[in-house]
Amino acid sequence: MLVRAGGKAPLAFIFASAIIFAVVLLHRYGMDSGMLPDTATIKNNFAASFGAGRSVKTFMDRSEKLWQKTVQQRHVLRENNYNGQDIGFFPARDGPSYFTWYFSIWDLIPASYNCPHEVERIGRMGDGGKWVCGMHRYETKKPCVLYSFGIQNESSFEQEMLERTNCEVFGYDFSVSDFGKALRPEFSDRAHFKQVGISGLSKPENNPPFYTIQDLMAQNGHDYIDILKIDIEYAEFDALSSLNAWANGNMEFPIGQMLIEIHLFRDQPISSLSFLDWWESLEARGLRPVWTEPNLLAVTVHLEDSQPRLAEYSLINIHDKRNVLYH
Numbered sequence: 001m002l003v004r005a006g007g008k009a010p011l012a013f014i015f016a017s018a019i020i021f022a023v024v025l026l027h028r029y030g031m032d033s034g035m036l037p038d039t040a041t042i043k044n045n046f047a048a049s050f051g052a053g054r055s056v057k058t059f060m061d062r063s064e065k066l067w068q069k070t071v072q073q074r075h076v077l078r079e080n081n082y083n084g085q086d087i088g089f090f091p092a093r094d095g096p097s098y099f100t101w102y103f104s105i106w107d108l109i110p111a112s113y114n115c116p117h118e119v120e121r122i123g124r125m126g127d128g129g130k131w132v133c134g135m136h137r138y139e140t141k142k143p144c145v146l147y148s149f150g151i152q153n154e155s156s157f158e159q160e161m162l163e164r165t166n167c168e169v170f171g172y173d174f175s176v177s178d179f180g181k182a183l184r185p186e187f188s189d190r191a192h193f194k195q196v197g198i199s200g201l202s203k204p205e206n207n208p209p210f211y212t213i214q215d216l217m218a219q220n221g222h223d224y225i226d227i228l229k230i231d232i233e234y235a236e237f238d239a240l241s242s243l244n245a246w247a248n249g250n251m252e253f254p255i256g257q258m259l260i261e262i263h264l265f266r267d268q269p270i271s272s273l274s275f276l277d278w279w280e281s282l283e284a285r286g287l288r289p290v291w292t293e294p295n296l297l298a299v300t301v302h303l304e305d306s307q308p309r310l311a312e313y314s315l316i317n318i319h320d321k322r323n324v325l326y327h
């Protein structure tokens with residue numbers, strides 16, 4: 001609508017419109033704040049919706065079905081589109097090929113299992129923070145063992161875990177000599193750092209040395225890790241396959257919850273099919289993905305070819321009789 005400035009009628013019109021606008025706005029905000037439940041109500045409803053006739057066990061049974069559905073879909077998609085051939089992680093490159101390949105590798109491994117508790121972001125926003133399933137279950141657990149592989153200088157996750165739980169934190173990174181500055185000195189009695197790398201085969205003669213996950217656990221006298229945070233720039237494949245092969249047999253996979261950054265670097269030999277096989281070898285041991293987010297820094301900082309090659313996953317172990325999430 002064209003309104004000529006200075007005219008009497010238009011001025012009155014603008015004035016009236018402003019009042020109507022203000023009334024509508026007030027009404028809307030009034031309505032909204034009246035309808036928004038307070039925090040206590042949200043918490044109660046949340047607890048009730050989980051509790052109402054549904055034990056953690058029945059909730060997990062349902063989650064398992066939701067997860068199985070996506071595993072079946074993955075198998076069909078793999079059979080129809082991969083057909084034994086490696087089409088890469090990001091097969092669609094333009095409009096026409098999108099209709100053939102309407103997915104990227106991340107779509108094949110959705111976080112379709114529902115965490116049976118709350119999911120909370122621990123540590124800073126952005127790279128370094130992690131999503132934890134059932135944080136409150138760790139807040140009272142003692143003893144509690146947390147391993148952190150790949151620290152660089154970012155320790156906000158470790159700091160918040162130390163602050164809120166009784167966990168002992170074992171940190172490893174070959175590229176730095178200690179935790180980052182975020183880790184406060186008053187927690188140093190529960191925070192143990194070693195300048196060591198993680199690999200599929202132990203190489204104690206290297207400087208700094210490299211160890212498998214199972215060898216580090218043995219060095220510390222552990223046969224179980226409550227939470228493993230792992231961000232080791234591609235070495236995750238060898239390290240976890242090695243742990244899996246070692247634990248295979250009668251032993252449960254000895255990790256309760258895993259917070260992992262996956263790196264599908266272009267210049268590494270892993271193929272899309274071998275990646276899917278690796279992923280399923282972990283699912284076979286009871287790991288279920290409950291949360292995911294792309295780590296888009298690979299795109300924005302133009303890592304390699306700027307494809308979204310990094311993603312974060314939180315997985316919980318459902319075949320694990322020691323898991324504090326259900327026991």
Ligand SMILES: *[C@@H]1O[C@H](CO)[C@@H](O)[C@H](O)[C@H]1NC(C)=O
Pocket residue numbers: 153154180181182
């Ligand atoms: C980590 O190291 C980088 C590069 O030296 C530095 O710019 C950054 O401030 C450091 N971050 C923390 C949390 O110490």
